Amino acid sequence: xxxxxxxxxxxxxxxxxxxxxxxxxxxxxxxxxxxxxxxxxxxxxxxxxxxxxxxxxxxxxxxxxxxxxxxxxxxxxxxxxxxxxxxxxxxxxxxxxxxxxxxxxxxxxxxxxxxxxxxxxxxxxxxxxxxxxxxxxxxxxxxxxxxxxxxxxxxxxxxxxxxxxxxxxxxxxxxxxxxxxxxxxxxxxxxxxxxxxxxxxxxxxxxxxxxxxxxxxxxxx
Numbered sequence: 597x598x599x600x601x602x603x604x605x606x607x608x609x610x611x612x613x614x615x616x617x618x619x620x621x622x623x624x625x626x627x628x629x630x631x632x633x634x635x636x637x638x639x640x641x642x643x644x645x646x647x648x649x650x651x652x653x654x655x656x657x658x659x660x661x662x663x664x665x666x667x668x669x670x671x672x673x674x675x676x677x678x679x680x681x682x683x684x685x686x687x688x689x690x691x692x693x694x695x696x697x698x699x700x701x702x703x704x705x706x707x708x709x710x711x712x713x714x715x716x717x718x719x720x721x722x723x724x725x726x727x728x729x730x731x732x733x734x735x736x737x738x739x740x741x742x743x744x745x746x747x748x749x750x751x752x753x754x755x756x757x758x759x760x761x762x763x764x765x766x767x768x769x770x771x772x773x774x775x776x777x778x779x780x781x782x783x784x785x786x787x788x789x790x791x792x793x794x795x796x797x798x799x800x801x802x803x804x805x806x807x808x809x810x811x812x813x814x815x816x817x
Contacts, residue, residue, distance in 0.1 A: 699747065701751055759791045760793065
């Protein structure tokens with residue numbers, strides 16, 4: 597599903613990633629843990645094609661070496677194959693929950709009515725069918741994050757990257773979100789790669805990768 601080999605990333609003289617190798621299987625939930633500054637978010641952004649490695653041997657996602665793609669092809673690949681969930685949900689405040697969920701599919705030029713039907717179905721699955729016309733400021737933190745999850749799912753991506761997805765939620769909402777990831781994996785066979793400081797979530801994952809000083813130092817089954 598994902599094979600990264602010898603990923604390096606530097607910002608000027610600061611070397612953040614120092615030759616990361618990684619292999620993640622389809623439908624696997626993998627947690628990446630480690631202290632602040634270890635390179636977790638940088639690695640996630642490179643795996644998600646939001647950033648480019650300074651150098652690498654390869655980064656293969658769904659049998660495609662994404663390091664060889666030009667900007668336009670890379671944007672299309674990202675929109676089709678990858679979903680993102682961030683700590684701060686990044687919903688657009690002027691749009692309703694339903695409209696926020698639809699945006700990635702509209703960008704992919706999918707038929708409008710088909711997109712709306714699918715978005716409603718996902719929001720219903722996530723327990724938000726009565727909130728679809730509400731704007732983000734009318735939703736709780738947990739509801740906003742579930743809308744962000746629905747948005748990540750709308751194009752049926754192969755892999756979802758989540759960066760501290762429960763970091764801004766209370767204990768109950770965090771637990772619900774964590775359980776939701778496993779329900780979604782079982783329902784839709786998606787792969788999840790999650791950067792987290794939440795040890796409970798990390799311990800629930802199929803595998804826990806520990807990062808330190810720009811390298812993966814522990815790969816726990």
